[in-house]
Each structure stands twice: as C-alpha cells, then as structure tokens.
Amino acid sequence: MYLRLLLTFVIMFAGLLLPPFFAVLSTAQQGMLVELPNILFMLVIILSHFFKQGRSGFAALLMLVAYNVIQQRLQTPLAVGSTLFEYYFLVLLLPANLVLLLFLPERSLFSFKALSYHAIFILQAAVFYWFIQPEQLPLVTSLLTAIEPWILVFGDVSVLPNILLGLLICAVLIAAILMLFRDVSSDQAFLSALLACTLTVVEFEQQWISASMFTISAIVLLLSILKRSHEQAFIDDLTRIPGxxxxxxxxxxxxxxxxxxxxxxxxxxxxxxxxxxxxxxxxxxxxxxxxxxxxxxxxxxxxxxxxxxxxxxxxxxxxxxxxxxxxxxxxxxxxxxxxxxxxxxEPQEEGANNTDSCRxxxxxxxxxxxxxxxxxxxxxxxxxxxxxxxxxxxxxxxxxxxxxxxxxx
Structure with missing residues (x-):
C-alpha cells in the first residue's frame, strides 16, 4: 500500500515535466492534447455507469467541469473581471467535493439514490453561474475586497494564497491517509485527482499545466475503474484472493x-x-x-x-x-x-423484585x-x-x- 501511495505521488509530480514537451508540438497536436482530458473523463463517466462505480463517475464529472472552467474562463489574467473570484471558487470547491465523495457511499451515477449527489453539485454550479454573470461584477469585486485580507493573511505562493494551499494539502493528506488505512481501490484515483488540482493551481501560470495534470488524473481514474471491474469479476470479495x-x-x-x-x-x-x-x-x-x-x-x-x-x-x-x-x-x-x-x-438485593437480571x-x-x-x-x-x-x-x-x-x- 505504501508503494502504491509513493507511486501515485511520483506519477503526478512527473506530470510537471510534460508542459515543455507540449510547446514543441504542432498546433493541431496541441489542440488534440487539450481535448484529451475531455475525452478521457467522458469515457470514465460512461464506464462508471455500466460498471456501477458512481463515485468515480462523479469525480470524473467534477474534474471535467473544472477542466473546462480553466480552459474557457481562466485563460485571461486573474485581475480581469471576475477571473480571480472564479479561480478562488475552483480552488475551494473542487477539492472539497472530491473529499466529500471519499466519504459518501457508492451510488450508481444515474440512479434514484444518487439524486442527492446531483442536487449538491447542481446547486454549486448554479451559484457559480450566477456569480459570473456580468451584472454581478460589482458584487464579486466587493466580495474579493472583503475576503482578500483573510485569504492573503499568510502570504502567497505563485498565484495561490498560502491559506488555500494549506486547505489543498489537507485534502491531499486526507485522501492519502484513507488510501493507507482502508482497502478501497478508487482511493488512489481520488488522490491523483486532488494532486492534479493542487499542482495545477500552484503552477497555474505555467502553460499546458492543466492539460498535463488533468490528462494524467483521467488516465488514473480510468485505470481505477478497469482494475476495480477486474476485481469484481475475478477476486473473491470476502477473502480477497482470486475466485x-x-x-x-x-x-x-x-x-x-x-x-x-x-x-x-x-x-x-x-x-x-x-x-x-x-x-x-x-x-x-x-x-x-x-x-x-x-x-x-x-x-x-x-x-x-x-x-x-x-x-x-x-x-x-x-x-x-x-x-x-x-x-x-x-x-x-x-x-x-x-x-x-x-x-x-446479577445478584438481587433483598426485597427487590424477583425478576432475573442478566448482563x-x-x-x-x-x-x-x-x-x-x-x-x-x-x-x-x-x-x-x-x-x-x-x-x-x-x-x-x-x-x-x-x-x-x-x-x-
């Protein structure tokens, strides 16, 4: 288990070496690689439905939405419009939701029992959509002015305030501890997703960083679904040996x-x-x-x-x-x-009811x-x-x- 944990960290940090290789590719190849996380996350969502692995499907859905927010909304300077607010919103909500999924029971992605999960995520998406409307820009600016003294109280690293980095590290530690102390194969994929989120926002100014990290995370999620499906088919659930x-x-x-x-x-x-x-x-x-x-x-x-x-x-x-x-x-x-x-x-006291008392x-x-x-x-x-x-x-x-x-x- 310790080896799997170490391997997960090595793979995700190795993803930091990929962006320079993206730069030497042709425009067409770069465009394909930018779309690769979308394809992989969609594949994970589809497979999670058929293999009854809803938590992995929800994780892929969250990562898919986050990746498209980065690609469509956060490619402008953070000081422009509501971009900084959207960046903070992403940094807070993505890891929080991934950690929440770690503790929620398994539900099929499109089942009736999963409606509460959908409701939680749809509500967050609706709040995010409402805040990014142009007419809400004065409110967003006021909110940023109010919260920045609190967020920047410990300084920042890169474009990420240290207090938010601390929350991300806590989320990663929770996933790592769960991976060590419980036998759930999808925990490794959740840890990779949290590491992808953390490394992306820390190195946010590096070109191609989101495409690199989210691609690796999608691959790990996909392999996790295939591995768990193999276990369900060939590994005895009680004894954990081949059946x-x-x-x-x-x-x-x-x-x-x-x-x-x-x-x-x-x-x-x-x-x-x-x-x-x-x-x-x-x-x-x-x-x-x-x-x-x-x-x-x-x-x-x-x-x-x-x-x-x-x-x-x-x-x-x-x-x-x-x-x-x-x-x-x-x-x-x-x-x-x-x-x-x-x-x-139990011995009965004198004069007490004669009803027998046992423990x-x-x-x-x-x-x-x-x-x-x-x-x-x-x-x-x-x-x-x-x-x-x-x-x-x-x-x-x-x-x-x-x-x-x-x-x-």
Whole structure:
C-alpha cells in the first residue's frame, strides 16, 4: 500500500515535466492534447455507469467541469473581471467535493439514490453561474475586497494564497491517509485527482499545466475503474484472493506439467453453527491469508464455500507435498482468537423484585483451525484439468477419512 501511495505521488509530480514537451508540438497536436482530458473523463463517466462505480463517475464529472472552467474562463489574467473570484471558487470547491465523495457511499451515477449527489453539485454550479454573470461584477469585486485580507493573511505562493494551499494539502493528506488505512481501490484515483488540482493551481501560470495534470488524473481514474471491474469479476470479495472464475481461466490455459491441490477447512460447518457466520467469515479470511504465503510459486484460489485450490505449474504432486505440509502446519499453529458472549446473572438485593437480571459479557478463547489437503498431477497430455481436480478431491476426502489435518498425494 505504501508503494502504491509513493507511486501515485511520483506519477503526478512527473506530470510537471510534460508542459515543455507540449510547446514543441504542432498546433493541431496541441489542440488534440487539450481535448484529451475531455475525452478521457467522458469515457470514465460512461464506464462508471455500466460498471456501477458512481463515485468515480462523479469525480470524473467534477474534474471535467473544472477542466473546462480553466480552459474557457481562466485563460485571461486573474485581475480581469471576475477571473480571480472564479479561480478562488475552483480552488475551494473542487477539492472539497472530491473529499466529500471519499466519504459518501457508492451510488450508481444515474440512479434514484444518487439524486442527492446531483442536487449538491447542481446547486454549486448554479451559484457559480450566477456569480459570473456580468451584472454581478460589482458584487464579486466587493466580495474579493472583503475576503482578500483573510485569504492573503499568510502570504502567497505563485498565484495561490498560502491559506488555500494549506486547505489543498489537507485534502491531499486526507485522501492519502484513507488510501493507507482502508482497502478501497478508487482511493488512489481520488488522490491523483486532488494532486492534479493542487499542482495545477500552484503552477497555474505555467502553460499546458492543466492539460498535463488533468490528462494524467483521467488516465488514473480510468485505470481505477478497469482494475476495480477486474476485481469484481475475478477476486473473491470476502477473502480477497482470486475466485472460481479466475481459476477456470487459468485452467483453460494450462499446458505441460502441473499439479492441483484441493483444500478444505475441517469441520467448518460445525464451527459456523457453534460460533456464527461472522466468525466463520473471519476463519475463511485467515485461512486465505495464510494460503497466500504458500511457496513453490503456487497460486491460490477460492474454489467455493470453505474449499480452496492451489495450482502449481511445472511441479509434480510429490514436489508439492512439502509446500502443502508447511502451509498446513502454519494454519494449525495459528492462534485464532474468538470472543464468545456469556450471560452472567446479577445478584438481587433483598426485597427487590424477583425478576432475573442478566448482563452479557464476552470471553476470549483460542481455537484451533485445521485443513485437509489432496493433491494430484496431470498424468498425460490428454488429462484434463477437471480430471486432475476430481482426483485431488478424492485424495482430499481420503485425508479427511484418515483423521483430517493432513496431506494426501
């Protein structure tokens, strides 16, 4: 996660090197590059609708509007008309809305539940449109005169007052912290959008800066949608390892020598019945995280329920036994702790109502989780992966019948 965070900062700051390359291009090429963010953000909006990733779609919509405000309204000196007011308006509202989206639940872009999101953004757009009308220029001038002593109280950097820069940095830090401490793939794209906004307004006087930074941000948003769509299709939502669909694709491409191990959590149904489904889910996640450390270049998949599959390419079944025993022992020795509720009766005072009084407490206990494993290999070029899985399944049940917590090959 730290590497992804560092990579995001490196990519966005590397975008500062792009504007000089824009200057040497032909007029036609420059025009195409200026339009590129519009195309990319529109593509993100369309894909976000079909892939049900509304927050990324709203982020792309905000960035699209902001980019066009910069291109259409802020290409004149800031001292002219309401340009400075529009610049401040953009610097305040774009990062604020992006941070707001980080905390809002996922909503499909054009769903009924997303109407409140649309209402928030439309209201802001209406206020902005009202302020930029020519007849409002005296009011805008008065507002700027009133707020400038507050905005410039800490000086400025470039054309950006330091107090606004501080707000932008706070927004970037919020996105960075969320990216580190929660597992949401779109957080990286939101961080890139906030960095694009920050670097654009800090280097606002540099030609082509907005086209460079917003293009990179649009690409990161697009990649984020594709990555999350891939995860939804191929990654098991609970255990965060590849699921059955990913396994089927991998099996269809197999060639040469390989072995397949089928694994099952021992007495999982009784465990679920005794401790509840939430604890059962925690067991599945623990087992998956331990299996992911298997050696021998084994690839782990959740086959379904409490059953997992490990695929070893280029190895015989006997080659894999050592790796599988190692992971079996690792899971068996794992100190899995659960909190179990117990009821304690409160002592009654003399003369009090005889109604029983109970209070719920929790006790922590450590339980042992074990797995049984069967592993088989392809016997000839005509042996199909399904046949190998069936053979591994038979060996798995043999391991269970032999006492569980063992490997059969």
């Amino acid at each position: 059955r669909r990913a396994l089927n694709i991998e099996l269809a491409q197999l060639s040469g020598k390989y072995s397949i191990a089928m694994l099952d959590i021992d007495r999982f149904k009784k465990f679920n019945d005794a401790y509840g489904h939430d604890i059962g889910d925690s067991v599945l996640k623990m087992v998956a995280s331990q299996l992911a450390t298997v050696k021998g270049r084994g690839r782990v998949f959740r086959y379904g329920g409490e059953e997992f599959t490990i695929l070893f390419k280029g190895k015989s079944a006997l080659d894999c036994v050592g790796y599988l025993n190692e992971i079996r022992v690792l899971i068996a020795d794992y100190p899995f702790q659960i909190r179990q509720p117990v009821e304690r009766r 719920e407490e929790f006790i922590e206990k450590t339980v042992k989780v074990t797995i049984s494993i069967g592993v088989a290999q392809e016997r000839s070029s005509t042996t199909s992966p399904d046949e190998v899985i069936i053979a591994a399944d038979k060996l798995l049940y043999k391991a269970k019948e032999s006492g569980r917590n063992q490997v059969c090959a």
